[in-house]
Amino acid sequence: MATNVTQPGWMTVHGVRLEIVERGQGRPILWLHGEEGLDPGAQFLDLLAGQGSVLAPSHPGFGHSPDVASIDTVDDLSYLYLDLLAERNLRDVTVVGCSMGGWIAAEMAVKCSDRFSGLVLVAPLGIKVGDRETRDIPDIFALPPDEVMRLQYRDPARAAVDHGQLSDDQLTVIVRNREATALYAWEPYFHNPKLRQWLHRIKLPTLLLWGADDRFVTAAYYGDAYRTAIPGARFETIAGAGHFPHIEAPAALVERIRAFVGERKT
Amino acid sequence: MRAWFFSENAYHLLPDPKEYDSIRVKLPNRYYDPKIGADLYHRFIDEWRIAEDLGLEIMVNEHHQTATNLNPSAAVVMGALARDTRKARLLILGNPIANRREPVRVAEEMAMVDVYSRGRLECGFVRGVPYEMSAGNHRPTRMMDRFWEAHDLIVKAWTSHDGPFNWEGKYFHHRQVNIWPRPYQEPHPPIWITALSPSSAREVGARGYVVACFLTGFDGTKVVFGSYRERRAELKLPEPALDRFAYAALVYVGETDEEGYAGARKLMWYLESNKVPPQFTSPPGYHPTASAVNAMKGTNPGIFKMFQKPELGALMEHGLVFAGNPDSVYRQIMKMYDHVGGFGHLLIMGQAGFLDHDETVKGMQMFVREVYPRLKELA
Numbered sequence: 001m002a003t004n005v006t007q008p009g010w011m012t013v014h015g016v017r018l019e020i021v022e023r024g025q026g027r028p029i030l031w032l033h034g035e036e037g038l039d040p041g042a043q044f045l046d047l048l049a050g051q052g053s054v055l056a057p058s059h060p061g062f063g064h065s066p067d068v069a070s071i072d073t074v075d076d077l078s079y080l081y082l083d084l085l086a087e088r089n090l091r092d093v094t095v096v097g098c099s100m101g102g103w104i105a106a107e108m109a110v111k112c113s114d115r116f117s118g119l120v121l122v123a124p125l126g127i128k129v130g131d132r133e134t135r136d137i138p139d140i141f142a143l144p145p146d147e148v149m150r151l152q153y154r155d156p157a158r159a160a161v162d163h164g165q166l167s168d169d170q171l172t173v174i175v176r177n178r179e180a181t182a183l184y185a186w187e188p189y190f191h192n193p194k195l196r197q198w199l200h201r202i203k204l205p206t207l208l209l210w211g212a213d214d215r216f217v218t219a220a221y222y223g224d225a226y227r228t229a230i231p232g233a234r235f236e237t238i239a240g241a242g243h244f245p246h247i248e249a250p251a252a253l254v255e256r257i258r259a260f261v262g263e264r265k266t
Numbered sequence: 267m268r269a270w271f272f273s274e275n276a277y278h279l280l281p282d283p284k285e286y287d288s289i290r291v292k293l294p295n296r297y298y299d300p301k302i303g304a305d306l307y308h309r310f311i312d313e314w315r316i317a318e319d320l321g322l323e324i325m326v327n328e329h330h331q332t333a334t335n336l337n338p339s340a341a342v343v344m345g346a347l348a349r350d351t352r353k354a355r356l357l358i359l360g361n362p363i364a365n366r367r368e369p370v371r372v373a374e375e376m377a378m379v380d381v382y383s384r385g386r387l388e389c390g391f392v393r394g395v396p397y398e399m400s401a402g403n404h405r406p407t408r409m410m411d412r413f414w415e416a417h418d419l420i421v422k423a424w425t426s427h428d429g430p431f432n433w434e435g436k437y438f439h440h441r442q443v444n445i446w447p448r449p450y451q452e453p454h455p456p457i458w459i460t461a462l463s464p465s466s467a468r469e470v471g472a473r474g475y476v477v478a479c480f481l482t483g484f485d486g487t488k489v490v491f492g493s494y495r496e497r498r499a500e501l502k503l504p505e506p507a508l509d510r511f512a513y514a515a516l517v518y519v520g521e522t523d524e525e526g527y528a529g530a531r532k533l534m535w536y537l538e539s540n541k542v543p544p545q546f547t548s549p550p551g552y553h554p555t556a557s558a559v560n561a562m563k564g565t566n567p568g569i570f571k572m573f574q575k576p577e578l579g580a581l582m583e584h585g586l587v588f589a590g591n592p593d594s595v596y597r598q599i600m601k602m603y604d605h606v607g608g609f610g611h612l613l614i615m616g617q618a619g620f621l622d623h624d625e626t627v628k629g630m631q632m633f634v635r636e637v638y639p640r641l642k643e644l645a
Contacts, residue, residue, distance in 0.1 A: 072408070142291070142400050142545055163562045175558040178550035179407055186405035 008040045013084045019064045021056040024049030028090045031056040034099030037177035038063050044250035051258050061180030078107035085115045098122035110198045118205040127196040129225040137190045154213035154242035199229040206233040207260045211241035267641040271317035272325035273617035274335040275310045290332045290397035290542045318354040320634045325357040331401035341375040348383035360390025363416035365404040373423035377449045385450035390458035399549040407551030412437045424454035464493035471497035478512035483584040488606045514613035516587045519632035523590040529629050530589035535619020537576040592636030
């Protein structure tokens with residue numbers, strides 16, 4: 001566990017209140033969490049803060065960020081975070097997102113990447129790959145919870161959480177994260193049917209990262225579809241990680257992000 | 267008090283529970299034999315006709331992708347009953363309108379049953395049980411927003427008689443709404459809505475519809491009915507009559523307590539066979555956040571545990587089952603009645619599982635002959 005857990009702060013973007021972790025100095029890095037939610041005490045955030053000025057918001061409905069009646073799609077979230085970059089007047093931002101957060105990042109990048117320096121998509125969801133009878137993404141809402149863990153983590157036993165040890169606040173965050181995931185990803189299930197056809201608009205340096213042991217969406221199938229849809233995207237795998245490398249291999253993930261950011265420093 | 271007979275039209279011939287992990291959503295339909303199913307449909311329709319002959323009203327509900335209920339369309343079975351019956355009121359409780367892609371279609375079907383039955387329809391709207399979310403692919407979050415928008419659209423469709431109106435809502439779009447037929451009853455069939463929580467009860471109370479509680483026991487029901495009454499008082503609306511409140515329980519009347527309990531034990535099949543894993547009982551956003559947290563801590567009220575391990579004694583003690591000889595059943599119903607401030611409708615779940623036709627009819631006859639006359643006096 002992290003030793004120097006700092007409490008998240010708050011910011012308001014276009015009237016929307018967001019819980020946000022801000023840590024580190026230097027060029028901005030926007031971290032977009034996925035369905036697992038934001039853990040302000042995660043070692044990953046400290047390591048990432050060694051590479052730049054990290055902004056890590058909890059999406060509306062996740063963590064302690066309030067629900068917002070008018071925000072209920074990933075499309076909304078992508079505009080919200082484009083507004084965040086504009087309101088802070090940030091430039092040369094490295095946008096990093098994992099899983100559903102990768103989907104948000106991809107939706108931002110197809111719309112407007114003027115403020116981006118690069119895009120890092122970690123096992124992003126958001127596209128339809130197979131035909132209508134192919135379930136590209138396992139149905140987390142219909143599978144037993146332990147099976148979802150087995151699919152998403154390389155080492156599910158280590159990732160398991162004993163709910164009996166958690167405070168009401170921590171349990172509430174887990175429940176809210178699940179609710180918010182259902183809000184944004186229930187239907188169409190974790191994807192935008194239109195996104196894949198517009199990914200070609202991403203002209204940025206783009207790094208696709210995939211946990212080598214991701215059983216949830218595999219590098220060979222889902223990852224490959226993403227790689228071929230974004231011209232020039234580089235694809236790398238991370239050993240020792242499942243679907244959430246920032247949880248299972250944070251140092252390796254940050255090292256890849258460091259190298260990617262470093263390549264474009266002038 | 268008015269009594270309504272309903273059955274879930276269950277398909278009770280299930281495989282060994284070891285062979286499946288869920289009776290809802292994913293039990294393969296190869297376990298369903300349509301020839302037996304056809305016999306069951308005809309038997310259950312016969313039982314509703316007998317209920318009418320005995321002087322009971324008729325209630326039908328619907329569920330999806332489950333062996334516990336073979337009415338995936340309440341409108342279809344009620345269409346048959348509208349033709350086969352002459353005097354009973356016909357309650358659909360209900361249409362799961364938050365889960366319907368086309369509320370206008372619901373408005374049409376309900377208007378059709380109302381006309382077909384010459385104005386005997388009582389139209390219920392329900393949120394639907396949590397297992398319906400996967401069965402229908404319906405998002406469990408913000409369901410009540412969708413529910414009330416669907417309700418508003420249906421009521422407007424029923425009550426608009428001057429050609430098409432436009433609807434471009436948050437959840438539903440329909441630019442030329444102009445249903446044929448329009449309802450038989452003016453301005454529209456009576457509306458019933460089920461409620462489990464105080465907040466839903468307040469919404470129903472504000473509108474003055476009938477609020478119905480299913481197996482919510484003494485305290486749950488008292489909270490719902492109380493919230494309904496409170497909301498009306500806050501809004502300075504007239505005090506609700508008893509006919510605004512309905513309670514549903516498993517009911518079996520025997521000549522002796524033992525016979526009544528034996529019938530009730532067979533009705534308990536509905537609870538005992540309801541094997542459903544957590545991903546279907548608790549889709550995210552269906553239950554309030556605080557209840558989901560309590561479920562993780564294992565601190566939800568005891569009534570939830572009863573559904574996991576149903577026992578007749580506990581079910582009767584909590585008012586989910588009324589069973590025994592006529593005097594016993596009357597006393598049990600009145601205990602609930604007094605506890606919750608009275609109610610005007612008793613919804614009798616009177617058939618389930620292996621309760622056969624003769625037993626089902628005997629339970630109804632005993633209720634009608636020995637208990638119902640005393641309840642009817644409670645106007």
